[in-house]
Amino acid sequence: MKLSILLVLTALFMLVNGFECPALFYIGYLWASVLYPAAFSDTLVSFSLVFGVFAILSYGLIDKKEKGSFPLVFYLAILFATWVSFTAIFAERPHDAWLKWNWAIQAILIAVAMPIFLRTRAQIETAFIAVFSAISAHVMTAGI
């Protein structure tokens, strides 16, 4: 219960500050999907869902002054997402293929969205720290 309260408070902190800096919605989505809080706490709503919806809505709020070209990996990831969907459509065993497609496409879309939402060096570094802190919660449990 205490853990759930702490998690909700942290998520609220990210959510509130996300209105100042929309990249935090995306970072929060990364954090929630790596930490996977639903496995060890009972929160009313799925954090990933909330952060994901806000990240999509916040696309209009992003400061688009510095318009750089997207890296090659961005287009390759889109190509890969198309390829994954294409092979799932024509799969020999469609049921199993769509089950796998469901989580595979989410991971690819996170990679596609990364250069759209993370614009500055500080944001990229915070995304790294968010992911590593989420991994560390699981890893430290094994260590303690």
Added chain:
Amino acid sequence: MIDSLSVLVSLVILVVAVRKMLTIEKKLPYKKPQAPNR
């Protein structure tokens, strides 16, 4: 089952990192360094 202490530590790291980012991006009120008293 995940350990509460490790989650707590990771949450603290996350909050500190986010606050640092907001400071760098000048989204938090930045405290101006005061001139030393002469």
